[in-house]
Amino acid sequence: MTGSDQGVVSSIHIPEDRILNRPNRTVVHPDMAREGLLLLLDKPSGWTSFDVVNKVRWVLRKRFGLRKFKVGHAGTLDPMATGLLLICTGPFTKKLQDLQGMDKVYSGTVTLGGITASYDADSPVEQVQPLDGIDMTAIHKAMEPLIGDILQVPPVYSALKVDGQRAYAMARKGQSVELAARPVRIDSFHV
Incomplete structure (x- = not known):
């Protein structure tokens, strides 16, 4: 977390000594887990967010004998x-809604000219488009309409739920998935 993020977390009333960004290198006592912790974890590829929660729950139960x-x-x-x-x-789980509302920063690598069903490297390239005339000026011009408050249709390979199922699970089964546009705010792009 950056310094500004730390201030936001402070406004949500999570004491700094309860924010662990290196849980495997920090001494955690059973009372700390019971009284509330905020763990900052780097989710690995291939794990669902629920897998990570289950692993944390399992480790805390095994290590401290915590049951409920x-x-x-x-x-x-x-x-x-x-x-x-x-x-x-x-009790810090009651603060999850507030944490979700915080600003986020995304970073990634983009390959121009290839289109995949999942909009990421998880599925094979289905179409290849020529890159003629694409330069940094064209890239910046294409990004301009995406800055600010916009309506964005999420990709079908997203974690959003449709009729109680994750959209990505339905898409992988070949089921038709329709997602409505959602309001998002993009403050900036950096290339």
């Missing part, structure tokens, strides 16, 4: 995505 306590996550990352996953324990 809450563990939850703020926001769902797609299974193939990597990145920061916020995990809360105990």
Whole structure:
């Protein structure tokens, strides 16, 4: 988390000593887990957000003999995505909604000219388009209409739920998935 993020977390009333960004290198006591922790974890590709929650729950139960306590996550990352996953324990799970509302930063690598069904490297390239005339000026011009408050249709390979099922699970089964446009705010792009 950046310094500005730390301030946002402080406004949500999570003490700094309860924010663990290196859980495997931090001494955690059973009372800390029961009273509430915010774990900043780098979700690996191939794991669902729920897999990470289950692993944290299993480790805390095994290590401390804890039986009944809450563990939850703020926001769902797609299974193939990597990145920061916020995990809360105990009463801090009540703060998950506030954490989800925080600004986010996404980074990635884009390959121009190829189109995949999942809009990422998880599925094979189906179409290849020529790159004639594409330069940094054209790229910046294409990004301009995406800055600000816009309506965005999520890809069908997203973690959003449709009729109780994850859209990506339905798409992988070949089922038709229709997602409505959602309001999003993009403050900036950097290439």
